[in-house]
Amino acid sequence: MSVIAAFYGGKSILITGATGFMGKVLMEKLLRTSPDLKVIYILVRPKAGQSLQQRVSQMMNCKLFEKAKEICPNIFEKIRPIYSDLTKPDLGISKEDLEELLTHTNIIFHCAATVRFDDPLRHALQLNVIATQQLLFMASQMLKLEVFIHFSTAYSNCNLKHIDEVIYPCSVEPKKLIDSVEWLDDSIIEEITPKLIENRPNTYTYTKALGEMVVYQERGNLNIAIIRPSIVGASWQEPFPGWVDNLNGPNGLIIAAGKGFLHSLKATPKAVADVVPVDLVINLTLAVGWHTAVHRPKSILIYHCTSGSLNPCLWTDLGFQVLATFEKAPLEKAFRRPNADFTTNNFSTYLWNTISHMAPAVMYDFYLRLTGRKPRMAKLMNRMLKTISMLDYFINRSWEWSSRNTEMLMSQLSNEDQKLFDFDVRHLNWLEYTENYCLGIKKYLLKEDMAGIPAAKRHLRMLRNIHYLFNTVLFLIIWRFFIARSQMARNVWYFVVSLCYKFLSYFRASSTFRH
Template identity: 55%
Template sequence: MNVGVVKVPVRPDRVQSAHRLQRDVTRLSPPLLPALGLLSAGFLLLLLSVSALLSAAAGSTPHLKSRGSYRISGRSGVVSRNPATMVNIPEYYAGKNVLITGATGFMGKVLLEKLLRSCPDVQSAYVMVRPKSGQSPQARIVDMISSKLFEKLQDEQPDFAQKIVPVNSDLTQPELGLSQEDQRTLSENIHIVFHCAATVRFNEPLKDAMQLNVLATQKMLALGRKMKQLEIFIHVSTAYANCDRELIEEVIYPPPVDYRKLIDTLEWMDDDLVAAMTPKLIKERPNTYTFTKAIAEYVIQKEAGDVNVAIVRPSIVGASWKDPFPGWIDNFNGPSGIFIAAGKGILRTMRASNDAVADLVPVDVVINTTLSAAWFSGSQRHHRPKNILVYNCTTGGINPFHWGEVGNCINMTFKTNPLEQAFRRPNVNLRSNSFTNQYWTAVSHTLPALLYDCYLKLTGQKPRMMKTISRLHKAMMVLEYFTSHSWVWHTDNLAMLMTHMSPEDKKVFNFDVRQLHWAEYMESYCMGTKKYVLNEELSGLPAARKHLNKLRNIRYTFNTVLVVLIWRIFIARSQMARNIWYFVVSMCFKFLSYFRASSTMR
């Protein structure tokens, strides 16, 4: 097929008209050309002005009023405004009254300190505290804010304590143990609730775990529904609430049982019967803690009503990363006790997978996420999504760190900066095989503990090492499930939250764990256990290193004596053993001679 140029016929009259127009224009005198240009420009400006007036009139129409730039973020269907139209986090908390449960716990302390220090214009922080060990709530708060954690806040805001309002309460009691006056005060004044209180004991009896983790949450929601100015209710859960799943999304999963029937059943059932049926209830979950935390989330979903709720799910919460200073930790819970046992040389072997992800998350990362989540959901309470926003506050999918690396960091840190009066040199080993771990537990834990207790008895002291080893083994059994498995957590909402923060808020309330350098963090974590849990001064490091060298010399001496004994018992008394020994030695000498000769020839 031939392709040619198509010629379109042109009408002669059109050509003549065009020539006449061109001739007339060229005949115009030069002074008239600028006039025509000005006339055209004026006409164009007139059109633009009319267009602008029409646009302004349309913009002033009430039903077309602009509210900022909205967009759908992630899978949660969050209708969110442009960050430029939102106030920053400290401005949001300015003038607000905040209620915190669990304020005397590890996370609650950090939350209170961070809130008061980074949001200095917050009106008041009401903290629900129960009397304990003969101390009133007020006395407990005074003791808490006198700790090192609050020193930085004390320097920046000497009068910060005036903003803290202790509220006498007990979450296990009807109506949370609140007086009628306190209920009225909270109902009329509170804008933001942080529900952090929970039992963190993994092996808590089911009745107690339900009381503290589920029923207390139910009561807090009921109180929240009475609060006239409430903007956001933040519930702190755990990333392991649904650990029976390998993939955990930022959604609330239904529990395996009807929580209402379970609550009714536990009211009349005796403790022995509850203990017998607990394994069947929790099914594939490892303990009552994760089971009741999952139920608490579902209770929130079903009973929140008009309360604006968001849920934060941290994984294994560890020492602080940056805020208020690196390495702050004040308890033996979770991995901290294991780290200390390893540093003391008591823990030598542990059941864990070297390749499993150690989903540690610094406590200040969790708190920054929590405060930011409250800001975001509280600011957009009039445009909140249908589903409750859930934030998986984890590190494994963003900046993974493995248990094998954790063990190496512990050994390196405590060999360089040893704990005082160590029992043995730090050398923890992780083993995935159960039989191998049991063997080394007997050899490295039980046998040395028995020998040491015998020594204490002979010297007239009270034996204590076997008791310590027994407690250590119980703690390791509790953590074994989490150190031997890995999970995949979706963190879409966490990423979405970060995109809505201003550059300044991202610095002050940083939860971007991509910036976390694990080796440095683990060193500060281990040193934090030394300084803040064991209260050991850094000035004692030279003596601790000297003691560690002494333990090394003892170990070398013991190994030498052991070799000599084996020689005397098995080799010196047996002709066959001697022949084998001489053969091995001669082969070694021949190999060395060959190696030396080869090196000379080169």
């Protein structure tokens, strides 16, 4: 029997961020492995035209929950949606719902956060820090609470090269910053943001670090642990390989490469793509929830969930594996044939962005205008390049994360739990994982039918022929206006042609002699 699965039986569990990528996988795993749990409370943000129950039904009527429904037929009875808005006082929860949560909740998984890198500081602070502060206050009043699990990120301290499983102090006290933001004007906050975040790349990593500080300062008597995953990718094994449903992390880059929009990327040759499968993160989370509740450590333990130190994969290797997969199973309606050139400095990156991205986009927009359609490609390319510039910091750096607590926890699991809640990234085969990742994006995110692969391959062949034709025309233009007017260029050209002819003649003669 699984000790971890048995632990969650009969429990009332609160999950924030349950409608997000990790929240869904967390719910699915809980329902599949512990179908006798009592209830899962999920905080659901209101949406125009949809009731809470409609939102839940829409979310759960997808392939992700198919296995869970077989094991737990009364799955909808296990889910209790609660109207909530993290931007409002008391998280926007009604008095009746709050009373129910305070009376019954045993476990909290705090997954909710804004993961946008370009969020204004005020908004990021509200969702990643103030909402955490309010949830902690709520948790301190819960009569039956056994454990509080807080999701952070391995990049919360990305200003450091080596990161230990400890909470690092911030230069500004979170409470003082929260008080200041309440009365400061938006323009002033925008002006001081670069000074506040200092050597961190964005408001996301900064506010996640502040969130950890708030957890530490306001923990009181709560039994708390913090999970720090790196870049969370598609599922590895559970409930099936390759499930993904959003454009976060590397997903947008993979689609851009597969569709032929992205042909060039700045990537340091030895930079590690610290991607971890979402099911591995959730397995660790559930193991941490059990261990923290049962053993009640004296201090807050941090658990790193990263791959770079134990099973590294370089960004360049990942890129070539993605392209190889899309050669076998192309995405539909590609803009160009998938290809990748990796640059290493700013000048070559700018040059290739102009040649490989903006020039084709401008030409395609010109074609759209000629055919009476609205130009859109240059705008799309600009948006893609902006996204890549925000990811540049993470693609061109590598970090060292200690994982003593994670390894300690692994050693304390029974053989059954090590199988059912496997979070050992050393077992991951990157080639197989990347292929399933790309196919998952095609099937589950883009909703493309695998039966359409032959047509997609024909489309790629057509794009290849157009590419060859364009290069031929371009060469003839260059020849006509540049080479043909220079005697020296003609002499060089004739020398190269004659040399090639001699080589061909030599190989033909050698082949005839052997026969």
